[in-house]
Amino acid sequence: MSQQDPLVIFTPSGKRGRFPVGTPVLQAARQLGVDLDSVCGGRGICSKCQVQPAFGDFPKHGVSVAEDALSAWNKVEARYDEKRGLKSGRRLGCQATIQADVVLDVPPESQVHRQVVRKAATERVIEMDPATRLLLVEVAAPDMHEPSGDLQRLRDALAESWDVELAEVPLALLGKLQPVLRKGNWQVTCAIHQPEDRPARLLDLWPGYFEGPLYGLAIDLGSTTMAAHLCDLSTGEVRASSGLMNPQIRFGEDVMSRVSYAMMNPGGDREMTAAVREALDRLAGEIAEEAGLAPEHIVETVLVCNPVMHHLLLGIDPVELGQAPFALATSDAVELAASELGFASIHPQARSYILPCIAGHVGADAAAVALSEAPGAQDDLMLVIDVGTNAEILLGNRERVLACSSPTGPAFEGAQISSGQRAAPGAIERVEIDPVTRQPRFRVIGSDLWSDDPGFAAATAVTGVTGICGSGIIEAVAEMRMAGLLDRAGLIGSAAQTGTARCEPNGRTHAFLLHDGSAEGGPRITVTQADIREIQLAKSALYAGARLLMDEMGTETVDRVVLAGAFGAHISPKHAMVLGMIPDVPLEAVSSAGNAAGTGARIALLNRAARAQIEREVGEITKVETAIEPRFQEHFVAASALPHASDPFPNLSELVTLPEVSFNTGSGGDSGGDRPRRRRRRG
Numbered sequence: 001m002s003q004q005d006p007l008v009i010f011t012p013s014g015k016r017g018r019f020p021v022g023t024p025v026l027q028a029a030r031q032l033g034v035d036l037d038s039v040c041g042g043r044g045i046c047s048k049c050q051v052q053p054a055f056g057d058f059p060k061h062g063v064s065v066a067e068d069a070l071s072a073w074n075k076v077e078a079r080y081d082e083k084r085g086l087k088s089g090r091r092l093g094c095q096a097t098i099q100a101d102v103v104l105d106v107p108p109e110s111q112v113h114r115q116v117v118r119k120a121a122t123e124r125v126i127e128m129d130p131a132t133r134l135l136l137v138e139v140a141a142p143d144m145h146e147p148s149g150d151l152q153r154l155r156d157a158l159a160e161s162w163d164v165e166l167a168e169v170p171l172a173l174l175g176k177l178q179p180v181l182r183k184g185n186w187q188v189t190c191a192i193h194q195p196e197d198r199p200a201r202l203l204d205l206w207p208g209y210f211e212g213p214l215y216g217l218a219i220d221l222g223s224t225t226m227a228a229h230l231c232d233l234s235t236g237e238v239r240a241s242s243g244l245m246n247p248q249i250r251f252g253e254d255v256m257s258r259v260s261y262a263m264m265n266p267g268g269d270r271e272m273t274a275a276v277r278e279a280l281d282r283l284a285g286e287i288a289e290e291a292g293l294a295p296e297h298i299v300e301t302v303l304v305c306n307p308v309m310h311h312l313l314l315g316i317d318p319v320e321l322g323q324a325p326f327a328l329a330t331s332d333a334v335e336l337a338a339s340e341l342g343f344a345s346i347h348p349q350a351r352s353y354i355l356p357c358i359a360g361h362v363g364a365d366a367a368a369v370a371l372s373e374a375p376g377a378q379d380d381l382m383l384v385i386d387v388g389t390n391a392e393i394l395l396g397n398r399e400r401v402l403a404c405s406s407p408t409g410p411a412f413e414g415a416q417i418s419s420g421q422r423a424a425p426g427a428i429e430r431v432e433i434d435p436v437t438r439q440p441r442f443r444v445i446g447s448d449l450w451s452d453d454p455g456f457a458a459a460t461a462v463t464g465v466t467g468i469c470g471s472g473i474i475e476a477v478a479e480m481r482m483a484g485l486l487d488r489a490g491l492i493g494s495a496a497q498t499g500t501a502r503c504e505p506n507g508r509t510h511a512f513l514l515h516d517g518s519a520e521g522g523p524r525i526t527v528t529q530a531d532i533r534e535i536q537l538a539k540s541a542l543y544a545g546a547r548l549l550m551d552e553m554g555t556e557t558v559d560r561v562v563l564a565g566a567f568g569a570h571i572s573p574k575h576a577m578v579l580g581m582i583p584d585v586p587l588e589a590v591s592s593a594g595n596a597a598g599t600g601a602r603i604a605l606l607n608r609a610a611r612a613q614i615e616r617e618v619g620e621i622t623k624v625e626t627a628i629e630p631r632f633q634e635h636f637v638a639a640s641a642l643p644h645a646s647d648p649f650p651n652l653s654e655l656v657t658l659p660e661v662s663f664n665t666g667s668g669g670d671s672g673g674d675r676p677r678r679r680r681r682r683g
Contacts, residue, residue, distance in 0.1 A: 006069070007101045009061050010034045011054075016061075025051055025070070025093040025104060035111045039189075040136040041161045042094035044076035045209040047084065049093035052105040061103060069102035071095075130233045131195045131608040132216065132300045132351070136209055137161050139186045150177050154188070158200075164192060167199035170349055176205065183207035191299060193351050195335060196608045203299050203349040215239065215291075215298045217284060217346075218601035220365065221305035221313065222246065223255055223389040224413050225422075226279065227595060229602050230287045233300065236606050240291040244283050245422070247275040248312070253410050254389055255308035259322035269317045276313055277342025285345045298346040301338050302353045302605040304597050306363035306390055306405070310354065313341060324628060326360025333615050355604060356615050359623035361405040366392035368600025370621065371614045373562055373593055376401045380559035383546060385582065386596055387412050387565035391542050394621075395549040395558065401617075402552055404624040406545030411534040412565075413470045419514075419525040421467035428465065428472040428514070428525065429570060433479040438500035440479070440514050445469070451515070464522050465515055471570040476514060476527050477535050478575035481642050484659035485512055488641050490532050493663040536640050539581045543644070544635035545626055546583060552624055560589045564596035577652045580643030584651045 005018040008028050015032045026049050029036040037048035055065045076095050080086065093110075137157040142150070151169060154177065158164040169177075181188055184207030191214060194200035218229045227243040251272050252258040262269040288295035303313070307328060311318040314334065320327045338350035355364035355371075365386065375382045375396040384394040391408045394401060410416055421427050425446035432450075433440045441452045444466075447459045468476065480486040485498050492510040495503045502513040509529035516524050550556065561582050563571065573590035576582050582590065593599070603610045626632045638645040643652065 006098050007063055008032075008098055009058075009063065009103045010036075011103065011105045019098050021097075021099055022071075023098045025049075025091070025096050025098065028098060029093060029106075034106065036093055036106050037110050038094060039134050039211070040094075040209060041138070043136065043138070043187075044080060044092055044095050045136060046211065047080055047086070047092060048110060050086070050090045050107060050110045051093045051096070052087075052089055052107060053091060053096075054103045054105060058103055063101040063103065065102050066100055069098070069100040071097040071099055126236055126603055126606050127609075128234075128236050129607045129609055130216070130300075130605065131353075131611075132191060132193045132203065132214060132233055134189055134210065134212055134214065134234075135162050135164065135192055136187065136189045139181055139188060141186050150181055154181075154190075158190065158192075162192075164194065164200045166192075167201055169202050172348065173202055173205065180205050180207050193300065194608075195353070196612045198335070201349075201351070203347065203351070213297075214300075215288075215293065216300040216302065216605045217287070217298055218598060218605045219280065219283075219301060219303045220368070220595060220598040220601055221276070221280070221303055221309050222365070222597075223306065223309060224249065224253075224410050226276075226283060227598055228283055228287055229598060230291050230298070231602060231605055233606070238602075239293075240287050242283060242287040242290055244279055244286075246309075247279050248272050248309075251275075253416070254407070255306060255318075256322060256407070258312070259308060259318050262317060263319055263322065269312060269319075270315070272312045273315045274342075276309070280313075280341065281343050281345055284343060288345075295345040296347045299350045300352070300605065301341075301343065301346070301350065302355070302601045303341075304355050304364045304368040304601045306365055306392075307357050307360060310357060310363055313354075321360055326625065326627070328357055328360055331357045331359070331618075333611065353604065353611065355600070355611075356618045358403050358618050358621055359405075359625065361390070361625065361627070362392060362403045362623055363405075365597040366394065366403055366405070367614050367618050368597040368604070369564055369593075370394055370401070370403075370600070370617060371603055371610060372596040372600035373564070376617060376620075378560075381553070381555065381557075382560045382562060383549075383558040383583065384562045384564060384593070384596070385542065385546065387542070387563065389413065391545060391565075392597075393542075393545045393549060395546070395553055396621075400553070400622065401620070402549045402622045402624055404545050404549055404626050406541045406626055408538040408541045409534070411470075411531075411538040412474065416534050417468065417473050417531050418511075418528045419467045419523065420473060420531075421469060423469040423471070423570075424466075426460070426463035426466035427469040428467070428476075429469055431472055431475040431479050431514070433476075433483040433485070435483045438483055438485060438498060438502060440476075440502070442472070442514065464520070465517050465525065467523065468514070468525055468527075473527070473531065473535060474571050474579060474581075475575045476512075477532060477642075478578040480512055480527065481578055481658060482656055484661050486532065486642065487661045487663050488645075488658075489662070489664065490536050490640065490642055491663040492527075492529055492532065493661065497661075497663055535579065536642075539579050540636045540639040542581055543583075543639040544632050547635040547639075548624055548626060548629050548632060550583070551631060552622070558583055558585060560591070561585055562591055562593050562596075564593040574652075574655060577649065578643060578656065578658070580639055580641070580647075580649075584643075584647070584649040586651050587655065 009016040040046035139157045189210035191203040230240045251261045333356040334354040338352040355367045357363045386392040391406045428442045430443040449456045511526040511528040
């Protein structure tokens with residue numbers, strides 16, 4: 001190129017180069033590697049390649065831009081402006097040509113890899129580069145003198161215009177190809193699925209220009225619940241989020257119960273596979289209905305799950321995961337037709353991607369958390385705890401990342417709790433207990449008022465006070481400990497010992513009355529000794545898993561704690577530390593990531609490079625198997641105390657003074673020596 005050719009500068013990238021007069025802006029952008037979108041291949045149909053020229057003097061760039069630096073407005077741009085409208089000053093990059101030195105801004109909506117901020121539990125920036133995209137091509141009409149099939153000419157057009165080498169084409173689409181081509185007068189929009197470094201697949205095609213949108217589902221398939229985000233594959237917008245209880249619960253509340261069911265019942269694994277697949281398809285249909293679109297517009301799904309759920313979803317008997325050495329059938333990422341996973345209501349050619357598993361009990365959900373929270377990119381030592389029926393725990397920094405799974409059980413989700421329920425309107429989610437009067441107050445989901453605020457009864461008249469969810473039971477137990485109703489060993493005192501009639505006899509133990517709704521026809525909501533034991537079991541397993549990773553890392557402390565999981569955004573760090581769920585750190589060093597596994601699934605859905613990234617990183621994570629670590633039992637027993645039998649909690653001590661009470665009478669009832677039994681392995 002001559003040095004006298006016009007200088008073209010693109011912002012915000014700052015990329016620049018000289019191009020001959022008459023070069024289309026889109027062509028210049030592609031040659032410079034500028035992030036300028038185009039679906040129609042420069043035909044002035046899609047409007048994705050809009051740019052905003054800037055005129056005047058630019059000392060920073062060393063240029064002056066004249067009003068005629070680009071070619072005059074042409075008929076294609078005028079037609080598009082008339083039909084759809086162009087923002088003032090905008091030009092179509094495929095139509096405007098370079099006439100002189102020019103500075104061109106590429107607005108965010110015109111960038112292929114535009115960054116979008118999504119609000120789930122936390123704001124998240126995701127670079128858009130989905131595996132499924134729309135491409136417009138112009139296919140050569142058939143010629144008797146150069147005989148070739150319509151499919152071959154479509155392949156040639158995709159290769160020439162988009163550098164896309166098309167792999168196999170489903171028979172259903174082959175039958176649709178000829179009428180679509182002719183209806184579109186040899187212009188056709190193709191939905192192409194092309195993961196990084198893998199062949200491109202044709203998912204669908206439409207006559208002429210079709211701008212979609214197309215949708216994908218990011219699904220976190222948990223042992224107790226399954227949650228999904230419906231995302232626009234062109235913008236990243238979350239159109240709807242929804243969830244269902246996992247129907248496999250009827251076969252066992254935890255993963256090892258389900259493995260046992262498969263072992264003891266011939267065909268049990270197939271029953272559980274059928275149940276979860278049917279539920280996933282129902283979830284896809286419900287979330288599409290919520291968003292007001294047909295489910296066949298969903299062309300891709302990304303799923304994350306623990307190893308047992310992973311195998312049952314794929315139709316693999318999980319028996320090997322129930323015994324050492326806990327061998328996975330495959331730990332690699334899995335890509336397959338969505339129909340093979342039972343998705344019958346979404347697009348018939350939709351694809352599914354399942355993130356890789358880390359180890360026999362550290363699954364694709366933990367990989368998704370690693371993708372979302374990136375402990376391996378931190379300077380500080382970060383502990384990430386994804387709280388669920390099985391807790392996934394990551395500990396790491398730039399030097400090393402460790403991972404394990406710990407069998408917490410479903411208590412943190414409100415299951416196996418006497419008044420427990422899922423997080424729904426009417427469930428108690430926040431609790432405070434006055435340390436002097438021992439009177440409780442609480443908030444329920446669906447109302448911002450506390451139970452002792454004026455208007456609470458009216459505000460909750462529709463939902464009532466129905467039970468207590470996971471975050472509520474955690475706060476209730478922690479508040480009982482801070483108010484002196486519960487001793488270090490986890491024993492509830494009697495009315496005489498605590499000075500409140502709310503501590504009621506309950507068989508040979510005691511229970512704390514949180515709310516008596518019997519006068520209004522509602523339930524009496526209590527925290528029983530059995531409830532305390534369930535929380536102790538869960539938190540002991542959680543803390544023991546974290547301590548094992550800290551032992552492996554050779555540290556007694558961590559710099560930061562990130563709480564993930566469904567209730568991570570709702571539990572206060574102080575209450576978690578009072579229970580001894582997490583290691584002692586300054587409260588400001590504890591943060592919430594919400595459903596980090598779901599966020600990781602969404603990142604993988606919207607950015608194909610992220611899939612390759614996590615597939616690489618999983619191989620570099622050190623796995624610690626709690627089932628065979630001799631110190632797990634030692635850590636577990638010590639962690640049964642509230643907050644801990646031996647580990648100091650200096651940061652917590654500066655915040656609260658825990659009453660030194662003991663309700664071990666030594667006769668009858670429960671006693672301090674009756675420590676929580678260790679939860680059955682992997683449950």
